[in-house]
Amino acid sequence: MNKITEEDPLSLANKALFFQNEEKEKRAAELSIAYKELIFQNEEKEKRAAELIIANKELAFQIEEKEKRAAELIIANKELAFQNEEKEKRAAELIIANKELAFQNEEKEKRAAELIIANKELAFQNEEKEKRAAELIIANKELLAFTYISSHDLQEPLRKIQTFVTIILQNENNNLSGKGKYNFERMQLAANRMQQLIDDLLAFSRISTTDHKFEKTNLEMIIDEVKSE
Numbered sequence: 494m495n496k497i498t499e500e501d502p503l504s505l506a507n508k509a510l511f512f513q514n515e516e517k518e519k520r521a522a523e524l525s526i527a528y529k530e531l532i533f534q535n536e537e538k539e540k541r542a543a544e545l546i547i548a549n550k551e552l553a554f555q556i557e558e559k560e561k562r563a564a565e566l567i568i569a570n571k572e573l574a575f576q577n578e579e580k581e582k583r584a585a586e587l588i589i590a591n592k593e594l595a596f597q598n599e600e601k602e603k604r605a606a607e608l609i610i611a612n613k614e615l616a617f618q619n620e621e622k623e624k625r626a627a628e629l630i631i632a633n634k635e636l637l638a639f640t641y642i643s644s645h646d647l648q649e650p651l652r653k654i655q656t657f658v659t660i661i662l663q664n665e666n667n668n669l670s671g672k673g674k675y676n677f678e679r680m681q682l683a684a685n686r687m688q689q690l691i692d693d694l695l696a697f698s699r700i701s702t703t704d705h706k707f708e709k710t711n712l713e714m715i716i717d718e719v720k721s722e
Contacts, residue, residue: 636698640694640695647687648691651684651688655684658680658684661677662674662678662681
C-alpha cells in the first residue's frame with residue numbers, strides 16, 4: 494500500500510508565495526515591456542505629430558503658393574483676354590486697312606489705265622496738231638503767195654489808172670469842165686484809197702509771219718476818215 498504523506502502548511506504557503514512572486518515578476522516583466530512599448534509608441538506618436546506639423550506647414554505653404562499661382566493665373570488670363578481683344582481689334586483694323594489699300598490700288602490702276610488712254614489721246618492730238626500745223630504752214634505760204642500775186646495783179650491796173658488820171662489832170666486840165674475835174678479828182682482819191690487798202694491787206698497777211706510791232710494811233714483821226722469816206 495502506498496503511504497500518503499501530508500505536507501505542512503508552511504511549505505505550502507511558501508510554495509504559493511514563490512509562485513505568486515514568479516507571477517508578479519512575470520507581470521512586472523510584461524509590464525516593463527508594455528511600458529517600454531508604450532514609451533516607444535508615444536515617441537513614435539510624437540515623431541508622427543512633429544512630422545504631421547511639418548507636413549501641415551508644408552501643406553499650408555503649398556496652399557498659399559497655389560493661391561498665389563491661382564491669383565497670378567487669374568491676372569495672366571485677364572491680360573491674355575485683353576491682349577486677345579487688342580489682337581482682334583488690330584486684326585479688324587488690318588482687314589479694313591487691307592480693303593482700303595485694295596480699293597486704292599484698284600483706283601490707281603483705273604487712273605493708270607485712264608492716264609494711258611489720255612496719253613494716247615494726247616499723243617494722237619499732238620500728231621493731229623502737228624499735221625494741222627504743217628498743213629497751216631503750207632496753206633499760209635500758199636495764201637501769202639496768192640495774196641502777193643493777187644495784190645500785184647490788182648496794183649498793176651490800179652497804178653495805170655492813177656497814172657492816167659494824173660496825166661489827164663495835169664495835161665488836160667484846161668479842157669475839162671468843173672464837173673469833169675471833180676470826177677477825175679474823185680477817181681484819183683478812190684484809186685489812192687484802193688492802193689492804201691491793198692497795202693493794208695498785204696501788211697495784214699504778213700502779221701502771222703512777222704513780229705508784231707505796236708504803235709500808238711489816234712482813233713479820232715481814223716473815225717474822222719471813216720466818216721469822210
